[in-house]
Amino acid sequence: MGRIKNRIRRLRFDHDEMTQEELANRVGCTRQTIIALEQNKYVPSIELAFRVAKAFGVPLEEVFQYEDSQGG
Amino acid sequence: MAPLQKRAIYGIIFGIAWIIATVAVFILKGGATAFDTDQTFRLIMDSIWIGGLIVYLVLFYPILRKPNLVDERDKLIYDRSPRIQWLAIIFTLVAWVIGLSEAFRGQGVPTVFLYVMFFTILCVSAIAQCIGILVGYWSMNRNG
Numbered sequence: 001m002g003r004i005k006n007r008i009r010r011l012r013f014d015h016d017e018m019t020q021e022e023l024a025n026r027v028g029c030t031r032q033t034i035i036a037l038e039q040n041k042y043v044p045s046i047e048l049a050f051r052v053a054k055a056f057g058v059p060l061e062e063v064f065q066y067e068d069s070q071g072g
Numbered sequence: 073m074a075p076l077q078k079r080a081i082y083g084i085i086f087g088i089a090w091i092i093a094t095v096a097v098f099i100l101k102g103g104a105t106a107f108d109t110d111q112t113f114r115l116i117m118d119s120i121w122i123g124g125l126i127v128y129l130v131l132f133y134p135i136l137r138k139p140n141l142v143d144e145r146d147k148l149i150y151d152r153s154p155r156i157q158w159l160a161i162i163f164t165l166v167a168w169v170i171g172l173s174e175a176f177r178g179q180g181v182p183t184v185f186l187y188v189m190f191f192t193i194l195c196v197s198a199i200a201q202c203i204g205i206l207v208g209y210w211s212m213n214r215n216g
Contacts, residue, residue, distance in 0.1 A: 029143035032074040036145060045144050 003067045009038045011056045011063060027051040075141040076150060079131050086131070090124045158197070165190050 012018045020034040029048060036042035037052075044052070053060045097120060101113040136142055136150065169190045173183040 028139060030074055030141070030146065032077075033143050033145045042145055048144060 003040070003069065004043050004064055005040055005067055006037060006052075006064045008034070008052065008063060011058070015056060023052070023055060026055040074146055075135060076132075076146045079135060083128065083131055086124075086127055090120070090127075094120050162194075165193060 008023070012020070012023060020031045020038075024031045024034045027048060028051065033042065033044075033048075037044060049060060049064055053063045056063060094117070097113075097116055098107075101107075101110065101116065106113055107117070132150075136147070142150075169186045173186050176183050
């Protein structure tokens with residue numbers, strides 16, 4: 001089993017301390033979902049993942065990383 | 073708190089008020105005996121349950137169509153909620169079937185119909201779930 005982690009919090013701060021609300025509005029989701037994403041409590045759909053990456057202007061893998069718990 | 077979460081809390085509060093209103097009207101209007109003979113009583117009871125269902129529809133359905141208030145995570149949570157709903161329905165049904173069967177056993181009331189009702193609902197729900205799965209695959213193959 002692997003886990004998908006993300007750098008949304010870091011990227012928000014790198015983008016003029018973008019607020020969670022602002023990011024939520026840009027990607028078309030609620031602030032609660034951004035909070036859940038940042039706390040790694042929710043794995044987004046591919047579509048939302050792409051929208052988040054697009055909002056930061058970076059490739060998908062710069063936002064989301066797959067961590068294999070078996071070290072693969 | 074997410075808008076859907078707030079609605080769920082309002083839904084619980086309303087549900088409790090709904091049950092209290094139903095029980096209160098039932099007792100105040102004369103209970104099971106009067107229910108058979110009093111048409112007004114039956115109409116009031118029908119209005120209460122239909123009204124309650126409309127409140128739930130208004131509470132949940134419009135918000136699910138507002139993408140700025142409900143996103144994919146909310147919809148996922150909403151879609152998972154029938155698991156709890158289904159358990160609650162089964163437990164309520166079992167409680168009523170056992171309670172009423174024991175209360176009316178040996179009094180000339182054919183309590184077997186309660187069991188027939190329970191088993192029918194159980195069978196239909198199991199079949200309906202299978203149909204739901206098949207419809208889901210069919211719909212996904214058709215629409216992507």
